[in-house]
Amino acid sequence: MPDPRARETGGTADVPLWHTLPAEQAQALLRTGVQGLDAAEAARRLAQHGPNRLAPPRRRSALMRLLLQFHNILLYVMLGAAVVTAALGHWLDTTVLLAAVLINAAIGFIQEGKAEDALEGIRAMLSPHAMVLRGGERREIDAAGLVPGDVVAVASGDRIPADLRLLAAHELRVEEAALTGESMPVEKDTAAVAADAPLGDRSGMAYAGTLVVHGQATGLVVATGGATELGRINRMLAGIEAQTTPLLRQIDRFGRVLAVAILALAAATFALGTLWRGHPPAEMFMMVVALAASAIPEGLPAIMTVTLALGVQRMARRQAIVRRLPAVEALGAVTVVCSDKTGTLTRNEMTVQRVVCSGQVFDVGGVGYSPVGGFSLDGRAVPADRHPALALAVQVGVLCNDARLREAAGQWHVEGDPTEGALLVLGRKAGLAQGDAQARWPRCGVIPFESEHRFMATHHVDAGGQPWLFVKGAPERVLDLCHAEVGPGGEPQPLEIDTWRRWATDTAAQGLRLLGLACKRGAPAGERLAFADVEGGYTMLALVGIVDPPRAEAVQAVRQCHQAGIRVKMITGDHAETARAIGAQLAIGVGRPAVTGAEIALMDDAALRRTVHDVDVFARASPEHKLRLVQAMQDSGHVVAMTGDGVNDAPALKRADVGVAMGLKGTEAAKEAADMVLADDNFATIARAVREGRAVYDNLKKFILFMLPTNGGEALVVIAAILFELTLPLTAAQVLWINMVTSSTLGLALAFEPPEGDVMQRRPRPPAAALLSGFFVWRVLMVATLMMACSLGLFLWELSQGTDLAVARTLAVNAIVVAEMFYLVNSRHFFAPVLNRQGLTGNRYVLLAIAACVPLQLAFTYLPAMQAFFGSAGLSALEWLKVLGAGLFVFLAAELEKLVIRRTGIVA
Template sequence: MTDWHTKSGEEVQDSLQSTAEGLSSELAQQRLAENGPNRLPEVKGKPAWLRFLLQFHNILIYVLLISALITALLGHWLDTTVILAVVLVNAIIGYVQEGKAEQAMQSLRNMLAPNASVIRDGKRQTIPATDLVIGDLVLLEAGDKVPADMRLLKAHNLSIQEAILTGESVAVNKNTDRVSIDAPLGERSGMAFSGTFVGAGQGRGLVVATGAATEIGKINRMLGEVEQLTTPLVEQMAGFAKWLSALILVVAGILLIVGYSLLNYPFTELFMIIVGLSVAAIPEGLPAVLTITLAIGVQAMARRHAIVRRLPSIETLGAVSVICTDKTGTLTRNEMTVTQVQMPAQDYQVEGSGYAPTGAILDEQQKPLQSTPAALESAALTALLCNDAALHEQQGQWSIQGDPMEAALLSFALKAGLNQQDSHKDWPRTDAIPFDSEHKFMASLHHDHQGNGRILVKGAPEKLINLCTRVQGADSTNEIDRGYWAQQAQDMAAQGQRVLALAVKEVPGEHNLLKMQDLDEGLCLQALIGIMDPPREEAVHAVANCLSAGIKVKMITGDHPGTAQAIGKKIGLQNTEKVLTGAEIESMDDAALALSVNDVDIYARTSPQHKLRLVMALQSHHLTVAMTGDGVNDAPALKRADAGIAMGLKGSEAAKEAADLVLADDNFATIAAAVEQGRTVYDNIKKVISWTLPTNGGEATTIIVALLLGMSLPITALQILWVNLITATTLGLALAFEPTEAGTMQRPPRHRHAPIVSGVLAWQVVLVSLLFLAGMFGIFSYANARGDSIELARTLALNTLVIMEMFYLFFIRHSYSTSFSWQAIKGTPVVWLMVGIVIVAQLAITYLPFMQQIFDTRPVSLTDGLFITGIGICLFMVVELEKQIRLRLTSFN
């Protein structure tokens, strides 16, 4: 049964056959045997050995293993070792990261309370929380962790922090009232939920659900059932590997048949040519360079306070088209701040954010007050004295003790010019009535040193307005218009503010005891105080950046709809007129929800199931979804999202374990920065691929043409392997360090299913392959024509290939702008370092005698060297001219 919140305590007690004496030990043991212990069930995963072996079940790994076999056949054991090491490292990384998902559910299990105070057989006793059963009478005190889902029977000033379940930062005041059957989790005031924390007060209640049947148990079950989607990069690389593997096999097979049957090549010679073709076509270093590119992205994101837990998820951020974000602490500061003071004579706005007492108080003309009016100072004094919180400053940082809303009142009082110590010294407290959820106010009695007494009250407007008979004006008091002030409070609440009322009553100096009947008459309303968790300034800019990048931002919160809407407007969300609540989501089927998600940007009073459904509804439109969260309630949605982002400061361990990234500063601006970095990583990956495929294509095309024309190979398989090994780990690696290009966040997000080899890249492969073919065959034919030896001709072709790859590197660095600029030519330190390494390596293979013996090379003259450099320049000019024409045609369209 899940509607315990709709029943009275007596009805629940009758249903569960429990009494004020609690359960008997015999009945408790019987129920424990029937229902099992109060713990979350463990989800069985794959055996460790199987999870490790499955890391090798990937077509890209097969391609790498084939590459290793080929290099082994050529006798290059060092290359074979390197390739196998890459395969093993990738498998270990995948194995470790996959194990993190299982830790997420273990984190949930660790969140349950270890012990519980119960009444059994009429005696209070402490038992392991795992032994709790339905019907147990449990006692709760401040600091306790709620051990099971409970229907409260008694609640004295009881408040419970339920952020892990609801996402709402403010503790919930509990009572024993029944609520409607469709009340969201955050409004079930008569319930206490397993895993939440008791912030204040005492209570007792009956256990109505244990283990997997609790709200946290339902989340655990959802987490186990949620399918974790693969990343776009993994999908694309898998498709690319299949395509490349099939192409190499088909071409190799055709050439083997044609060469042996039609061209009458000796089989052994033909087989070695095919091996050379495979070496040329397979990008042996590409997986390693891609992994390094992602690793560099990890370091860059760490510097921007985003900690990456799953390597491929970096690139996923670059494809994000929707960000579903929590409100509290992510878009807002998670620090309550007084923003408005509504008084009979004037309405004041209060600047500043957080608990630091800095910020002006503005009048109705939005001008800072030069001095504090007496009525405002009197209200500020009430806010300061009728208060149990404390503000502390240490090294410029302000921290609080006590309730966040009371701390906000203290900060406001200090902004009004009051001093904490002086005020308490001038008006020491004599007596007090603490806040209670039943009467909804706090009152304190104070006396100054002249014998004057004063009762100060703060509380819920709906309660305090009815207690007041007068309002405090600028110079006198007037009779209260309760309807007017009730409407003012309602208007302030509609703006997303939490509203408190302040009141005062003068009493004789001999009045030393404070009783409830003292408040029945004579109270004077001083002000309505509007308090809210303000948006982060940087979050406003970050949301604007995301929108300009074509990324939709949707706010999903457990907070009140009015508060969510007000914050949504302040941070600049697009669709703020409509707020979809959890109750409305509950009434929709999946098809109806999928139709509405594109038009709604604010969701309030949501449950874990709602968040998960929203993520899946957005994904049904083929959108790449990032989801932020901090509570246990967010874990299923974080796991399902394409990019799950957990909060590092206030996030639960379950949320962090289910996420792909963790924000070290809980700031939405960091998400926008991470998206920019993700786009940069993807751009660099595309650059690596865009550089690798055409250069490998040029090598392969040269071998194919030579074979079909019956000519000697312009470059041997051994020399090709040298080029691939040296340039892929240097020139290709240099692209991994490329900085963010201008306008990166002005481009729309790419489609999730966009192929990694686009039409433009395919055209570039063809064009550059032909240019490489022309350059290598041109220099090879030129050397043959002038009577050079075959070894020198191949050395010239080898160096021409490397020079063309270097000039093509400078071209490929700028995908969206011209390469004819000083910035492009200047390059980066990494680019010039890698170019220097390649030049030294080529000088070594060309001029060192022992290298000449290994690779069958010959020295090259200075004239030939300048001629080779000229070929590289021509290549650069041709591809850059083609790019400019293509970009102009694209802009016209």
């Protein structure tokens, strides 16, 4: 036996690997016996090891968390805009900007507080009470008082209060999905296993936080509090820093570059004006302030928040509940989706798909617990009652069964073991309801399933009063009980055991779980059914192949992800054969091997990065394995979305760029660690959310491509006026009017833009890509130049005709605003034309924004109070035509550029 005195991961050399030790040796090491500890020794150990609870996480103070919310480039931009408006004396604008800063900081403060609740979700999994033997007496105590060496009794419905080495187990099955991801309850016994056995295969152990679903046991406490497997995951989770999203990284880089550019431009302009043109420094300072005001994208933080919030609403309608706002866009940048199998890619409803009997293989139609489907043989539909062996096998599956199949509100569900439920559904498909079968063949005795014997047996009496014994269980065990089989015509014939074994191997290779069904005419030897009655003499009826089938919509969703350039990887706690077979049905990892957690543990980081590039199916994965897989993909440059439902998934969910928890069967720890929760536990919802995330990013980019030319046009107007000794066409107040009132009002409409038609046919954008490509920089400069030419050209033309300065400036302001209105329609599509009905009217919010902007401009132009404040003046009908002509010129030029791009094949 390998040296047990070392933990597999992260422990110390003096901590035994308890699953490798016989129960007696474990008791000896902890100096305890079957009577448990006495009160004095328990008190001494409690003082030594501390209470059986997870230590609360260390949290930053509320003040520190609040201050750190302001360390954000978006808020720096808003604060910069507030300083500019304050310098100009526009206190209302300053107040609005500062309020926006405080609101954003408050939202971040609240969300960060929620994120830390993930650790509380794990702590809540520990059982509050425990039944313990102290000095030979059973007593219920607060589970926090458990110590290593205590002997604990557990029964069906109990939550395991600490890590236990089992001393005795009777029909014990434990739901360990939260820790291991195993889809089915695990049968437990007292046997020791190999040192490298995965957590889900350690049959002699029961772990804190897992749930007893059947049977009873006594166990020796070997670890409490932070030393348990649950505590180890808690420490992993506490040590993981949440990842920032690709968009925030892009915005951060974009904001820094823009801030440097604005400062450099302002400094150069100030130097040119004072040193070259000889303007007074005070006058040049106000001009530079106007220039900075025109260049700062004041509306960006607001539009970003609104766009993300709208994405949250759309995703919620599609069953995806977003817990952290930036995760909306991060979904659009995902390059790899790592998904759990059970319930996410599959239905979590065991289904019989194949029955092998009488030398024939019957395929069974339908999936899930809904009893819809039939039997087919060689592709032809056949009635079950025409095949004696098949009909009798179905009957045995229904009667040798403790589950219940029920219908409620049109939905079928199983009470009890899912595998037994699949046999009840099979009976319904054959026309045999459980109630009818039990009425005709009443049960007289039963031997419940035990992992030690690996079968269940029942005693029945048929309508003629004849006794029957039925058995179901592991195929090899059932075959050992049989001496005959049923032929095609229902006649008994000698058992061809090698043929049955070959069928079993072939069926298992397809990822199906196998059950054997057999029967025997006769009654128990005594009054009650006993193990001696199941020693032999049975007739083999059938092998039943059962699987948790893939969701039909998940198959389509995986295909959509592949079309969108997103790789889908399955990471499950299930067995490798099952995972590989389900993966093949979903087109995940076809023709490639499945890698197990034990193999991952042997790889260094470089080898793991190579492996995740080539392999798409990972089985028997522990929390450390899942975390390492996510990190390896991120180190390879991927943006990773990770799904999960158990506490074992929480570290990987937190580490992933987008953590996705299951809403129906997910633990609170998983939900709190995740960025998004699927209300329907359906992988297809992830694909829909990715589509929404890409649309959100597109809309943000469209807003930036709309906003930057506007701000750039104003800046070019100011720079040109300074360089060429011209009268300033726009005052600082007018610049702020354009930026704060019209640009933000118009740009907001792009947040409502529906997804582009090809959004899921594109490759994922590179995570390190700049927010604006070189081609889009060209578009910004082109449109900004067009707007500057229209505005400055009209201004200079009017001045040359002797027009009043106020009127000329009003013309310049309106030319920019009307050009924005036209360009807003251009901005609906990056490259597609908008000169069609869909392009012009497809987003009603664009039309509403333009309609809202028109009265604002009329008020700016004609209201006396506005004229006094902004220095504007009324315009004539002819002057308005000139303004409209300027806007139409920008619109047509932008559409012409798109046409050239489409014709020449240039791409962004």
